[in-house]
Amino acid sequence: MHSFARHRHSTAGKASAKVTKGLILNGGWRYDLTGWFCDTFLFRGQWRALRLRTANVARIQPGEQVLDVGCGTGTLAIDVARRVGTAGHVAGIDPGTEQIARARSKAARHNLPIDFQIGVIEQLAFPDQTFDVVFSTLMMHHLPNSIKRQGLAEIARVLKPEGRLVIADFKRKQERQGRAARFHAGGSSMQDLAALVKDAGFAHLEMEEMRPTRFSAFPGTGFVRAYKS
Numbered sequence: 001m002h003s004f005a006r007h008r009h010s011t012a013g014k015a016s017a018k019v020t021k022g023l024i025l026n027g028g029w030r031y032d033l034t035g036w037f038c039d040t041f042l043f044r045g046q047w048r049a050l051r052l053r054t055a056n057v058a059r060i061q062p063g064e065q066v067l068d069v070g071c072g073t074g075t076l077a078i079d080v081a082r083r084v085g086t087a088g089h090v091a092g093i094d095p096g097t098e099q100i101a102r103a104r105s106k107a108a109r110h111n112l113p114i115d116f117q118i119g120v121i122e123q124l125a126f127p128d129q130t131f132d133v134v135f136s137t138l139m140m141h142h143l144p145n146s147i148k149r150q151g152l153a154e155i156a157r158v159l160k161p162e163g164r165l166v167i168a169d170f171k172r173k174q175e176r177q178g179r180a181a182r183f184h185a186g187g188s189s190m191q192d193l194a195a196l197v198k199d200a201g202f203a204h205l206e207m208e209e210m211r212p213t214r215f216s217a218f219p220g221t222g223f224v225r226a227y228k229s
């Protein structure tokens with residue numbers, strides 16, 4: 001969430017072991033605390049619902065290999081690790097060192113062997129054709145277009161043939177209404193994202209939307225699911 005970017009962005013780059021033109025968040029436990037506060041009092045539980053829906057959109061199966069790019073503090077990866085079970089494997093990367101430290105401590109607390117690494121979408125430290133599913137949630141709006149292209153090419157490289165890419169991101173500010181229009185976090189045009197995903201060689205694109213409920217400041221979310229062709 002961008003609230004951390006405001007407070008932490010100036011120091012975040014220094015704290016990170018990886019160089020990126022993306023907007024790094026480095027709140028760690030503060031990211032989770034602010035997220036909980038926003039979800040409880042502003043979003044009326046829709047952020048949590050968004051994570052559940054993201055995992056559902058991916059149609060995760062037991063035994064699958066999954067990567068969460070820009071995993072933040074690892075909440076989605078932890079949910080997904082339960083779904084793939086002990087026969088599967090989950091990895092998460094983020095350039096924010098505090099994000100990764102928090103993700104590792106949460107996974108350890110839940111006794112889940114998730115491989116959280118400091119890393120950037122521009123250069124994924126995994127061999128070709130490793131994963132059945134790659135996620136990117138609420139992070140595409142952190143990247144300039146050139147890095148989105150580079151990152152999508154990297155995702156295509158590490159996905160197995162027919163592997164699924166699932167992107168979720170907030171709606172652009174211009175497309176929001178009511179309380180959601182005043183919420184500070186940025187977002188993406190789903191049409192623009194879908195075009196980039198196609199350009200990166202993905203096929204069978206499907207898009208979904210999650211709208212804010214009444215009185216919620218939740219910015220609304222778009223999902224893109226696509227298959228490596």
Ligand SMILES: C[S@@+](CC[C@H](N)C(=O)[O-])C[C@H]1O[C@@H](n2cnc3c(N)ncnc32)[C@H](O)[C@@H]1O
Binds near residue numbers: 137
């Ligand atoms: C709003 S957070 C979303 C985190 C998590 N996916 C979630 O849904 O809670 C965006 C994340 O993208 C990360 N990020 C920024 N630039 C990145 C890059 N080049 N590669 C990978 N992740 C990046 C940030 O550090 C931040 O943790």
